[in-house]
Amino acid sequence: MLLFSLIIGMVICYGLPVAGLVILVRKKKGTGKAFCWGALAFVVSQLLIRIPILQLALPQFTWFSMLPLYPWGYGLFLGVTAGLAEESARWIAVKCFLKEKQSFEHGLAFGLGHGGIEAMLLVGPNMIAGVVMTLAGQSTLFPADWGSVLTAGAERLFAVAFHTGASLLIMYGVREGRALWYWILAVALHTVLDAAVVILPRVFGVGILGIEFYAALCGSLTLMLGIWVYHRKGKE
Numbered sequence: 755m756l757l758f759s760l761i762i763g764m765v766i767c768y769g770l771p772v773a774g775l776v777i778l779v780r781k782k783k784g785t786g787k788a789f790c791w792g793a794l795a796f797v798v799s800q801l802l803i804r805i806p807i808l809q810l811a812l813p814q815f816t817w818f819s820m821l822p823l824y825p826w827g828y829g830l831f832l833g834v835t836a837g838l839a840e841e842s843a844r845w846i847a848v849k850c851f852l853k854e855k856q857s858f859e860h861g862l863a864f865g866l867g868h869g870g871i872e873a874m875l876l877v878g879p880n881m882i883a884g885v886v887m888t889l890a891g892q893s894t895l896f897p898a899d900w901g902s903v904l905t906a907g908a909e910r911l912f913a914v915a916f917h918t919g920a921s922l923l924i925m926y927g928v929r930e931g932r933a934l935w936y937w938i939l940a941v942a943l944h945t946v947l948d949a950a951v952v953i954l955p956r957v958f959g960v961g962i963l964g965i966e967f968y969a970a971l972c973g974s975l976t977l978m979l980g981i982w983v984y985h986r987k988g989k990e
Contacts, residue, residue, distance in 0.1 A: 756893050759900040760884040763907035767878035770914065771870025778863045784855040785863035791847045792867025792921060799843035801875070804835060825956040833949030837941035844868070844924040845937050852925075858984045861925040865918030865980075872917070873910040881907075908966055915973035916947060922980025947972040 778785040812818040821828045844864070852860060884896045884903065898906075920940045927936025950968055954960035960968075 755900040756896070756903065757885065757888045759903040759907070760881050760888065763881040763903050763910075764878065764885065766907045766910050767870075767873040767881060770911070771866050771873065774866045774870075775863065778859050778866075782857060782859035782863075784852075785859050788852055788855055788860040788863040789867035789870075791851055792844075792864035792869075792917075793871035794867075795843035795847045795864075796840065796868045796871050796917075797875075799839040800836075800872075804839040808832075808835070825953055829949040829952030829956075830945065832952060833945035833947070834941070836948045837944030840868070841920065841924060841937055841940040841944060844921055844940070845928065845933060848925050848928045849933065856925050856929040858922070858981075861922040861980065861984065862918060864925060865921035866914065868921060869910075869914035869917030873914065877906055877910050905962060905966060909969060912966070912969040912973035915977040916943075916969075919973070919976035919978070919980035920944065922984055923976075926980070926983045943972070943976050947976075 775786065775789050778789070821831060848856065848864070852864070880898075881903070884893075884898070887893060887896050920943060923936045923940050923943075924933070927933040947969065950972075951965060954965055954968060
C-alpha cells in the first residue's frame with residue numbers, strides 16, 4: 755500500500771504538470787514559455803528570496819522569534835509574505851516577459867509551471883526516495899505511512915489548482931490593464947489559504963483532514979474564479 759501511494763504521489767508531483775504542459779503546448783503556441791516563467795517565478799520568489807529571509811535573516815530578530823507564540827499573527831505573517839512574494843513574482847513575469855502571451859491557455863501553463871515546480875522540488879524527491887527505499891526492502895525506514903503520503907499528494911494537487919487559478923487572475927488583470935486590483939485579490943486569497951495552515955490547528959484544533967479539506971476548498975474556488983474571469987468577463 756505504501757508503494758502504491760508513493761507512485762500516486764509521484765504522478766501528482768511530476769506526471770500532472772508534465773502532462774498538462776504537453777497538452778497545452780500542442781494546443782497553443784507559447785505555453786511552454788509561460789510554463790517556464792511560472793516555474794521561475796516560484797523559484798525566485800520563494801527559494802531565492804522569501805525562504806532564505808525567513809530561515810536566515812528574520813530569526814536574528816527577537817520579535818520574529820516570539821511570533822510563533824501568537825498563532826493569528828504568525829499565520830497571517832506567513833500567509834501575507836507568501837502572497838506578496840509569489841503574486842508579485844507572477845505579476846512581474848507576466849507584465850515583463852509574457853506581453854504577447856496572455857491567453858487563457860497561457861495562464862493555465864503559467865500556473866502549472868508555478869505549482870508544478872513547487873511539487874517537483876519540495877515534495878517529489880521524498881516520493882522518489884520512498885519508492886527506492888520500498889523497492890529495496892527498507893520501507894520501515896521511510897518516515898511516513900501510506901495515508902500521510904496520499905495526504906501530501908492531495909495537498910500538492912490542491913496547491914496546483916490554487917496556483918493555476920491565481921495565475922489566471924494575475925494574467926487577466928495584466929491583460930485588461932487592471933493588474934493592481936487582481937494582484938490584491940490574489941494576495942488576499944493566498945493569505946487566506948496559507949495562514950490557515952497555522953491558525954486552524956493551533957486556534958481551532960482542526961486536524962490534518964480538516965486542513966486538507968480547507969485547502970481543497972480554497973484551491974478549487976480560486977481555480978474556478980480564475981476560469982470564470984477569463985470565460986465570463988473576457989466576453990464582456
